[in-house]
Amino acid sequence: MNNEFITAMIGNVGGPKRMNNLITILDLSFINSRSLKTMERRTGQIVEKYAEKTMKKESIMAFEKETM
Numbered sequence: 001m002n003n004e005f006i007t008a009m010i011g012n013v014g015g016p017k018r019m020n021n022l023i024t025i026l027d028l029s030f031i032n033s034r035s036l037k038t039m040e041r042r043t044g045q046i047v048e049k050y051a052e053k054t055m056k057k058e059s060i061m062a063f064e065k066e067t068m
Helices: 003-013 018-023 033-067
Strands: none
Touching: 018 033
16 A cells, blocks of 8 residues: 555544554454554655645746736
């Protein structure tokens, strides 16, 4: 599973404990809470970098639009 999927699941399900309850119901392997947190942190960093890049691009486009 990729990091974004794990983070979305953790957030939508209601935390690591409920996430593992759902995984157990689906008859999948248990994921250690520490591993879930690690995946969540990595994904957060990726999302922040993407947001910064997108904001910079949009700011430049808005500036260019205003100065034309």
